[in-house]
Amino acid sequence: MLTAAGGPSTPRKTYVQIQAALVESPGGPFTLRTLDLDLPRSDEILVRVTAAGICHTDLGMRQAWPRERLPMVFGHEGAGVVEAVGDAVTTVAPGDTVCLTYQSCGVCQPCAAGTPSYCEHAGALNMGGSRRDGSTSHSGPDGTPVYGNFFGQSAFATHCLTTASNTIRVPADLSPAIIAPLGCSVQTGVGTVRTVLRPRPDTTLAVFGAGSVGLSAIMAAVADGHAVIAVEPLAARRTLARKLGAAAVIDPTTEDDVAAAVRDASHGGPHFAIDTTGRPAVVPQALHALRKQSTLALVGIGTAQFDTMPVITKGITIRGVTEGETNPAEAIPQLINLYRQGKLPLETLITEFPFTDIEAAADATLAGHVIKPVLTFA
Known part of the structure; x- marks a missing residue:
């Protein structure tokens, strides 16, 4: 009124x-x-x-x-x-x-x-x-x-x-x-995959954290034909990641070496990784999991300390991403089309x-x- x-x-x-x-x-x-x-x-x-x-x-x-x-x-x-x-x-x-x-x-x-x-x-x-x-x-x-x-x-x-x-x-x-x-969350996850990383069809992506941003990224990657490894401590979210098409899921709370588990699941290490968690332990895990000349996108806000050796010796690119680096006027209609097609x-x-x-x-x-x-x- x-x-x-x-x-x-x-x-x-x-x-x-x-x-x-x-x-x-x-x-x-x-x-x-x-x-x-x-x-x-x-x-x-x-x-x-x-x-x-x-x-x-x-x-x-x-x-x-x-x-x-x-x-x-x-x-x-x-x-x-x-x-x-x-x-x-x-x-x-x-x-x-x-x-x-x-x-x-x-x-x-x-x-x-x-x-x-x-x-x-x-x-x-x-x-x-x-x-x-x-x-x-x-x-x-x-x-x-x-x-x-x-x-x-x-x-x-x-x-x-x-x-x-x-x-x-x-x-x-x-x-x-x-x-x-x-x-926010959907355009961040989808945009990080489609706008920023743009993986080739024959590459593998690891997503750390299967919340709304991580699962949106998984949906986008699966829709584009990429193999996805989801790293998530909550069982229900791992189950959903599988239902949404993740090739493998990993429980970081039960693995002595999360990076090794990701490398094994991705046959030598993913080409791309996304950290949606912002948790201190995740960036080092991702860096040790990734293969040479790969890219890590940081989406979750937090703090991290890590050894630069794997970054240098593997030639890893670390990339910060805000809001999926999207232009909402273009991205939101595209997301709606993906939803209507059943891909989101x-x-x-x-x-x-x-x-x-x-x-x-x-x-x-x-x-x-x-x-x-x-x-x-x-």
């Missing part, structure tokens, strides 16, 4: 009243609150959220977010319907079904070169907790500022504000629960939760009970 606030002697502020999952203390729970959200500025889009995926980035940032930028609304895998647009927006219109992704400026050198995931202003646009000019779009009922703009959306809410760079029109017949993960059976990854159960969904994610929790809105 649209509401006008302010009296005759004060500036009028027009806003929409929303329900949002608020984090009010470092590492604190998601708490549902009623907030006011600004109506869109000239370059902004008001989206009614229909689904939002929970990503480990949301949960990690909940722990690490600075106290001075709380309370905060997270969420960066939104799907929804456009309700209003600013007068400068031409890419979408009210009533359009959209997938939300990361925000980029569109004019810096990486953006102009077609790699917006490396936008020079990505930090301010996606991780600042406010608009680029420092203003906040959310406020409490008493007018207290509330931080948001997470990945240019803050989708853990019934409504959010976005911009043209991170709002991609999609077909209306797709389930919102399928659309939501396309904007995303429903095998998704567990739906009502938005009101967001804390239970977060707990299930951290416990490893679900792969990709998606919040749905009535």
